[in-house]
Amino acid sequence: xxxxxxxxxxxxxxxxxxxxxxxxxxxxxxxxxxxTIVYRMAHxxxxxxxxxxxxxxxxxxxxxxxxxxxxEAMLPGEASSIWVSTFHSTCLRIMFRFAESxxxxxxxxxxxxxxxxxxxxxxxxxxxxDPKMYPMKRIQNAISSAKDxxxxxxxxxxxxxDDFGKEVYIEVYxxxxxxxxxxxxxxxDDLIMNTVRLFRENKEALEYYQERFKYIMVDEYQDTxxxxxxxxxxxxxxxxxxxxxxDDDQSIYRFRGANIYNILDFEKEYKDALxxxxxxxxxxxxxxxxxxxxxxxxxxxxxxxxxxxAHPEGSLIKFRQLDSAISxxxxxxxxxxxxxxxxxxxxxxxxxxxxTNVQSKELEDAFRVRGIDYDLVKGLRFWDxxxxxDLSSYLLTVADGLNDMRTLRVINVPxxxxxxxxxxxxxxxxxxxxxxxxxxxxxxxxxPGMPSKAANAMKTFYDMIMSIRADxxxxxxxxxxxxxxxxxxxxDYLVGETETKEKYAEAVEYIDKLRExxxxxxxxxxxxxxxxxxxxxxxxxxxLDKTGESDEKDKVLIMTMHNAKGLEFPCVYIxxxxxxxxxSYMSLNSDDEMAVEEERRLCYVAIxxxxxxxxxxxxRQRMINGETRYSNVxxxxxxxxxxLMDMNVTAAPAAPxxxxxxxxxxxxxxxxxxxxxxxxxxFKKRTLQEPPKELNYGEGDxxxxxxxxxxxxxxxxxGGRDFEVTVEFDSGETKKMFAGFAKLKKV
DNA sequence: TACTGGATTATTTTT
DNA sequence: TAATCCAGTA
Numbered sequence: 001x002x003x004x005x006x007x008x009x010x011x012x013x014x015x016x017x018x019x020x021x022x023x024x025x026x027x028x029x030x031x032x033x034x035x036t037i038v039y040r041m042a043h044x045x046x047x048x049x050x051x052x053x054x055x056x057x058x059x060x061x062x063x064x065x066x067x068x069x070x071x072e073a074m075l076p077g078e079a080s081s082i083w084v085s086t087f088h089s090t091c092l093r094i095m096f097r098f099a100e101s102x103x104x105x106x107x108x109x110x111x112x113x114x115x116x117x118x119x120x121x122x123x124x125x126x127x128x129x130d131p132k133m134y135p136m137k138r139i140q141n142a143i144s145s146a147k148d149x150x151x152x153x154x155x156x157x158x159x160x161x162d163d164f165g166k167e168v169y170i171e172v173y174x175x176x177x178x179x180x181x182x183x184x185x186x187x188x189d190d191l192i193m194n195t196v197r198l199f200r201e202n203k204e205a206l207e208y209y210q211e212r213f214k215y216i217m218v219d220e221y222q223d224t225x226x227x228x229x230x231x232x233x234x235x236x237x238x239x240x241x242x243x244x245x246x247d248d249d250q251s252i253y254r255f256r257g258a259n260i261y262n263i264l265d266f267e268k269e270y271k272d273a274l275x276x277x278x279x280x281x282x283x284x285x286x287x288x289x290x291x292x293x294x295x296x297x298x299x300x301x302x303x304x305x306x307x308x309x310a311h312p313e314g315s316l317i318k319f320r321q322l323d324s325a326i327s328x329x330x331x332x333x334x335x336x337x338x339x340x341x342x343x344x345x346x347x348x349x350x351x352x353x354x355x356t357n358v359q360s361k362e363l364e365d366a367f368r369v370r371g372i373d374y375d376l377v378k379g380l381r382f383w384d385x386x387x388x389x390d391l392s393s394y395l396l397t398v399a400d401g402l403n404d405m406r407t408l409r410v411i412n413v414p415x416x417x418x419x420x421x422x423x424x425x426x427x428x429x430x431x432x433x434x435x436x437x438x439x440x441x442x443x444x445x446x447x448p449g450m451p452s453k454a455a456n457a458m459k460t461f462y463d464m465i466m467s468i469r470a471d472x473x474x475x476x477x478x479x480x481x482x483x484x485x486x487x488x489x490x491x492d493y494l495v496g497e498t499e500t501k502e503k504y505a506e507a508v509e510y511i512d513k514l515r516e517x518x519x520x521x522x523x524x525x526x527x528x529x530x531x532x533x534x535x536x537x538x539x540x541x542x543x544l545d546k547t548g549e550s551d552e553k554d555k556v557l558i559m560t561m562h563n564a565k566g567l568e569f570p571c572v573y574i575x576x577x578x579x580x581x582x583x584s585y586m587s588l589n590s591d592d593e594m595a596v597e598e599e600r601r602l603c604y605v606a607i608x609x610x611x612x613x614x615x616x617x618x619x620r621q622r623m624i625n626g627e628t629r630y631s632n633v634x635x636x637x638x639x640x641x642x643x644l645m646d647m648n649v650t651a652a653p654a655a656p657x658x659x660x661x662x663x664x665x666x667x668x669x670x671x672x673x674x675x676x677x678x679x680x681x682x683f684k685k686r687t688l689q690e691p692p693k694e695l696n697y698g699e700g701d702x703x704x705x706x707x708x709x710x711x712x713x714x715x716x717x718x719g720g721r722d723f724e725v726t727v728e729f730d731s732g733e734t735k736k737m738f739a740g741f742a743k744l745k746k747v
Numbered sequence: 748t749a750c751t752g753g754a755t756t757a758t759t760t761t762t
Numbered sequence: 763t764a765a766t767c768c769a770g771t772a
Contacts (some may be wrong), residue, residue: 131767358763358764599772623765626763626764
């Protein structure tokens, strides 16, 4: 029997031992959240609950895997039938059973980011929409948000019926869904939305899963969107044994649809909920936590919580403001080098957290020059790699060829003389006559206006696919892959595609990995099937574990703050702590105050990654988007009490010209100012701290915004250092913006 | 059909 | 700055 009281602290034990009814665990950073969940699951099983009836939902496959392994380690043999899985793979499995009742075939596929993009391009072309007027990303986001809110294309159309500016959005959404349907595909958002639809429309299906999952746990609950919330609500609707775990202060994915009110209002939905706060932190020193607490206290929309620790105070948080991004990077690299040389740390103990990916360049240079091993944790994942996309598209085309998106991707890769215009003719012909692109390729001469050269090339392509397909019987999947590579001369093509030897070697490595993944899948699966394989990996696939590799190799890690969530490091560097970068000027410019609060939560996440040492750096001057920008120290850093900081500034700061109020503390004012140093000749050109003294437009004037188009100025408020201009754009949107940023032109 | 150069544009991204 | 996209050309 597991002794919860002995293994856990009183709050954790209470959380783990409460079996029935709704439970909200507010788990602060580093408070032993995973431990608590794992013990709770083990406890459920020990209490006699059938593991088969227990479900835990996570967001990442990594988290799911970790949780499962740990429970299994505690109760060997008993825990194997618990369902621990991500939202998306859970929905995928449910959809696999019920896809037909929703009008898909059971061999439906997953449209990933690149598929979505190509569908969007196609839709824009068909509807003759100008991407300049309607940036693709914006409509894509709108569609995704709509799905996150459980609005299908008709709900969306109805809701925006009177909104003239949304007409195009409605059309694109409709056409986008139509294309997905035509390709028998769901995007990630569809997986969730369709599951909810299934639960709502099909009583039997819902009841089946309600009976199956009598005990439900949800990890990272603050990141759930409305669709996921509803899915959980329906599933838990019968037994109400729902335990959600999360931290409202770590909600940083609003831009992806996460709805922080799911966690903030949990007790409204579940009035009898038991709420438990885990506030003891086992990760960081006292000062680091004090800083984190001080920063996050500036947010209004949050649960009252305060991290504390039994750990010692630790060293002061160090802050340095450097003249440029380059000297900032050098400073960090030097500091790490000294730390490793003298302080008993390894390179692998150090992580640099950045707000945006572009910040990595200077850091990489600095490390390379010094010969320090580093690893950039990048967003690009295995299944998004070009090589893997190409080859998996080939595999699917060979497997069934029903998905035009896949065929489209490979029909001219490597180049075989089939041009874009010929492909387009074929696709249009296919759409009209309801034939797949692959089938057309077999006899392209029937397409009106098809040049015979292209038709011949298509025929060659078709014959090749067909011969591989005919040859499939009795072959291993990886052998089919090899045949594709051979028949397409893909390796030769790769040589031309990759600029460097290293890039080529990397691509080869990826292909080997794909081969290996295919073999593993084939071994573990009763009825191996390529469509099933691709679908699984579309949702679960993240085969290249970059972080795992670098752990062994003792490398400094560079990553975005978002990527750092859930991780911890002895030494953390927060780089680029500047207003306009962090918080981003997007959020500063936003008409929604919640935007800056979200960035502040990101700051809280970043700070709480640190165990022992925290260094924060800022640059006075930085190249952003090809232009030099001058910035003040981030407001978030100014929210950290001076007493916690060591601000032994390297460059002697001049007196600030217009003093921002840093709580009247002189040292702070000096350390934080961003004096226009002598090395900034272009200072007058464009600045954050030198906005236009007066505007050449006034209230009622017509103005042009580089992004939003033309509009009418509603009001101008002088906000001290800049003017806050409210403009009603012709699209119907009203935006508040700072004149210094918006660069409005009078028309 | 394939390539090149000029214009354009710009957070964060567990699935 | 750097990546991406399209138009015009070979």
